[in-house]
Amino acid sequence: MSELEDPVATLLRLINSRIRVTKDNGEAAKLLASEAAFDREILLKEYDAQITLQVDPVLGVQDQKLNLSGSLRRQVHFFKCTVHTIDKVAPGADAGRVMRNKVTEQIKAIIRENRTLPYQTIYNFAGIGYPEGDPHKAYAAGAASELAPSAAGWTELTNLEYQGIWYSDDVRYSKSVAVNNQYGLMLFRFKVGPREQCVKSLVLSFEGYGTAPGGNGVTVKVWNHIAGAWQYAQYGTAGTDETLTITISANWTDYIDSDGYVWMIARTTNPSNGVTPAVVYCDYVQLTVQVRGITNCDVVSYKPIDIVEVKPFLFKTEFVLKGWAFENITLG
Ligand SMILES: [Ca+2]
Structure with missing residues (x-):
C-alpha cells in the first residue's frame, strides 16, 4: 500500500x-x-x-x-x-x-x-566520516560467505577510508583479503528519509571492481530484511571501474528496514587462494530514492x-x- x-x-x-x-x-x-x-x-x-x-x-x-x-x-x-x-x-x-x-x-x-x-533524492557518502551520527555507514570484512548486515565480522571504515567513497573521482577505498577461500567484502548502509510507504523507486549503484586469483569481477546485492537474504544480484567482470546498478521495482518496503536503512553488499566474485589476495575496490556508491x-x-x-x-x-x-x-x- x-x-x-x-x-x-x-x-x-x-x-x-x-x-x-x-x-x-x-x-x-x-x-x-x-x-x-x-x-x-x-x-x-x-x-x-x-x-x-x-x-x-x-x-x-x-x-x-x-x-x-x-x-x-x-x-x-x-x-x-x-x-x-x-x-x-x-x-x-x-x-x-x-x-x-x-x-x-x-x-x-x-x-x-x-x-x-x-x-527524487540521491544519497551518497560525500562529507561523511567515522563515527559521525546515525546516517549512512560503510564497513568492510573478509569472509568465506556473504555476511548479513548484523554479522559481527564487519569493521567500519576509518575517517580517511571514507574519503575514498565520497565521490566518483578515481580515489578508491579497497579491502584486500589474503586468506584461502575468503572474499573481500564491503557493506553500505543508507539512511532513507521518507516514510517507506511513500517510496516508489529505489536504485542503488556501485562504482568499482574486484580482483582475485580466479578472475576479475565484483558482485553486488541488496538486503531483503523480510526474507533475511541478499537479492537482486548484479555482476561485474572488469579489472577496472565499472558501475553496477540495482533497480528495485516492487515491494520496496522489504528493502527498507524498521530503522529506515537500505543495505548493499559488494564482494569480489572470486575468493583468495591464500597466496594472491582478493581485493574489492570502491570509488563511489549512491542510492537514488523517488517518492510518490x-x-x-x-x-x-x-x-x-x-x-x-x-x-x-x-x-x-x-x-x-x-x-x-x-x-x-x-x-x-
Ligand atoms: Ca572515490
Missing part, C-alpha cells in the same frame, strides 16, 4: 539534501531547514541560517480542473519559505545580510534546477523583509514556492 507524501516533507528534503553554503572564511555554513516556526535562540547559538517551510497561509492549495469532465485535475500547493539570518558575534560568521543573500541564491537555484524532480508526491516545483516570487527596528537585526527573505501533482480521478 503506497501513499502520497506530504509536499512540505518532499520540499524540505529537496532543500536539505542539496543546500551547500560556504562562509567567507571557507567553512561550510551550518543551516537548519525545518517546518515553521522560526527559533531566534537556536539561530543565535547554533546556526548560520534557519529556513522554514509551511503551506502558504494565504494561497493554500488550488484544485484545478484540466478537462471539461473534471476527471483530469492538478493540485497546486503553495508554500511560504522563509530564510532567517542575523548579525552574529561568533568569530568567522558572515554578516547577516551576506549570509541571507547566499542562502536565498541557493534556495532559488535548488527549486528551479529541480523543477521536474522534487521527488508532487511531481514539479517552481519559484513564484520572493522579497526581502528585514526587521531592523530591534537588535540584533533579523534579515529575512520570504519566498512563495509552488509544487504540483496531476490526478486522474474516476467520476461517479
Whole structure:
C-alpha cells in the first residue's frame, strides 16, 4: 500500500539534501531547514541560517480542473519559505545580510534546477566520516560467505577510508583479503528519509571492481530484511571501474528496514587462494530514492523583509514556492 507524501516533507528534503553554503572564511555554513516556526535562540547559538517551510497561509492549495469532465485535475500547493539570518558575534560568521543573500541564491537555484524532480533524492557518502551520527555507514570484512548486515565480522571504515567513497573521482577505498577461500567484502548502509510507504523507486549503484586469483569481477546485492537474504544480484567482470546498478521495482518496503536503512553488499566474485589476495575496490556508491508526491516545483516570487527596528537585526527573505501533482480521478 503506497501513499502520497506530504509536499512540505518532499520540499524540505529537496532543500536539505542539496543546500551547500560556504562562509567567507571557507567553512561550510551550518543551516537548519525545518517546518515553521522560526527559533531566534537556536539561530543565535547554533546556526548560520534557519529556513522554514509551511503551506502558504494565504494561497493554500488550488484544485484545478484540466478537462471539461473534471476527471483530469492538478493540485497546486503553495508554500511560504522563509530564510532567517542575523548579525552574529561568533568569530568567522558572515554578516547577516551576506549570509541571507547566499542562502536565498541557493534556495532559488535548488527549486528551479529541480523543477521536474522534487521527488527524487540521491544519497551518497560525500562529507561523511567515522563515527559521525546515525546516517549512512560503510564497513568492510573478509569472509568465506556473504555476511548479513548484523554479522559481527564487519569493521567500519576509518575517517580517511571514507574519503575514498565520497565521490566518483578515481580515489578508491579497497579491502584486500589474503586468506584461502575468503572474499573481500564491503557493506553500505543508507539512511532513507521518507516514510517507506511513500517510496516508489529505489536504485542503488556501485562504482568499482574486484580482483582475485580466479578472475576479475565484483558482485553486488541488496538486503531483503523480510526474507533475511541478499537479492537482486548484479555482476561485474572488469579489472577496472565499472558501475553496477540495482533497480528495485516492487515491494520496496522489504528493502527498507524498521530503522529506515537500505543495505548493499559488494564482494569480489572470486575468493583468495591464500597466496594472491582478493581485493574489492570502491570509488563511489549512491542510492537514488523517488517518492510518490508532487511531481514539479517552481519559484513564484520572493522579497526581502528585514526587521531592523530591534537588535540584533533579523534579515529575512520570504519566498512563495509552488509544487504540483496531476490526478486522474474516476467520476461517479
Ligand atoms: Ca572515490
